[in-house]
Amino acid sequence: MQLGMIGLGRMGANMAQRLQRGGIAVTGFDPGAEARERAAAAGLPVVDGLQALLQALPAPRVLWLMVPAAAVDALLDELLPLLSPQDLLVDGGNSWYRDSQRRAQRCGQARLDYVDCGTSGGVWGLSEGYCLMLGGADDALARLRPALQALAPAPDRGWAHVGPVGAGHYCKMIHNGIEYGMMQAYAEGFALLQKKAEFALDLPQLAETWRHGSVVRSWLLDLSAEALQRNPQLQGIAPYVQDSGEGRWTVNEAIELDVPAPVITLSLLERLRSREDNSFADRLLAAMRAGFGGHALKRSADG
Template sequence: MELGMIGLGRMGANMAQRLHRGGIRVTGFDPGQAARERMASAGVATAASLEALVQAMPAPRAVWLMVPAAAVEPLLEQLLPLLAPGDLVVDGGNSWYRDSLRHAQRCHQAQVAFIDCGTSGGVWGLKEGYCLMLGGEPGAMARLKPALQVLAPAADRGWAHVGPVGAGHFCKMVHNGIEYGMMQAYAEGFALMQKKQEFALDLAQVAEVWRHGSVVRSWLLDLATDALRDNPRLEGIAPYVQDSGEGRWTVSEAIELDVSAPVITLSLLERLRSREANSFADRMLAQMRSGFGGHAVKAANDGE
């Protein structure tokens, strides 16, 4: 099988390499010359433009997009006029599933098949393989199967055709919402243990124990263990947590579907809270507490 990979950032580059090593012929494109050069040095063929990428591939073509969600629509505007009826486009990034439904319709008008693929695995996917949740027509999925079997941890697991177009990115959205909640629970638990100073707990040791036989063992715990072992006090890390959008979409969907999702919702709100260096809400709480109970208000420079 032959595949075009558009977007050679951390995920796209690693996926292209895994495909190449697994016997899939890959041609990569990225607007950044440095990214193309890194791919070429890894033995993966590259093209200097979208036009060159399409021309380098025999029809019917299969093109995999690994770009930020906001870049998918303008990219399709450039790409679809270059493709031919019967070609296939896969969006493997973290697009909102409702955008994927629109993108699929746009591709359908050009007689190009569309698959939305929720991709999990991060920077470890090159070595461990990727978890792939795919939405689309069965015929398009069958064409893509050889590549999916290479990208996944094994040919018979770690990937699935989960439903029609949109289903892949919907499942990945929920997956990331769950991830928010799991990460928040780990963070709160370790913060509680760190605060119990009289026990002088070795958090890396506790995390390592939990990794074996515990009901809370997971890959996230593996990563937490490594982090605590390397930097027990987490020095040099700002208490600022970004979100890339999937948690917000999950919470919005839960509200629309009347599904209670308090853990995911609160974990998202905690990420937003982490960005408030001088929280107005906390200062307001302190002032109200003083107003009704006469409790002292700590001045901004107390303890400095």
């Protein structure tokens, strides 16, 4: 099998390398010269334009897109006039599932196949394999099977055809919402442990203990244990947590479907809260307490 990889950032380049290791021929393209140079240095054949990429691939072509969700429509604007019927596009980024459904309809009008692939595994996917959740037609997935088996942790696990177009990115969206909740629970639990000064708990030791036999063991706990071992007090790390957008989409979906999802919702709100250096809400709370109860106000440095 041979395919083209569009988008050679860290994730795309790692996926291309894993495909190569699995016997899949990959040619890559990225609009950034630096990304192309890094990929070429890692042994990936690269080209410097979309036209050159399409010419390098046998028909019908398979193109795997690893670009930001906001860039997919513009990329399709460039690609569609160059493609031929039965070419297959795979969106392996974190697109909103409704956008994937719309893009598939657009591609279908041009007689192109479209698959949405929710991809989990992060920077460890190159060595450990990726978890892949795919939406699309049966025949399109059949064409992709060799690549999916190469990308997954093993040919028979870690990937699944979960439904029609849109289902892959929908499952990844919910996956990330669950991830938000799990991460928040670990963070709050270890904060409680760290605060209990009278026991002088060894957090790296405890995290390592929980990794073996505990019902809360997980890869996220493994990463927490590693981080605490390197830096027990997490010195130099700002308490500022970004979000990729998947958590917001999950919360919106919960509201739309009338499904209560308080843990996921609160974990998203905690990420937003982490970005406030001088919270107006908290200052107003302090002012209210002072107003009704005469509680002392703690003055800030700005007066």
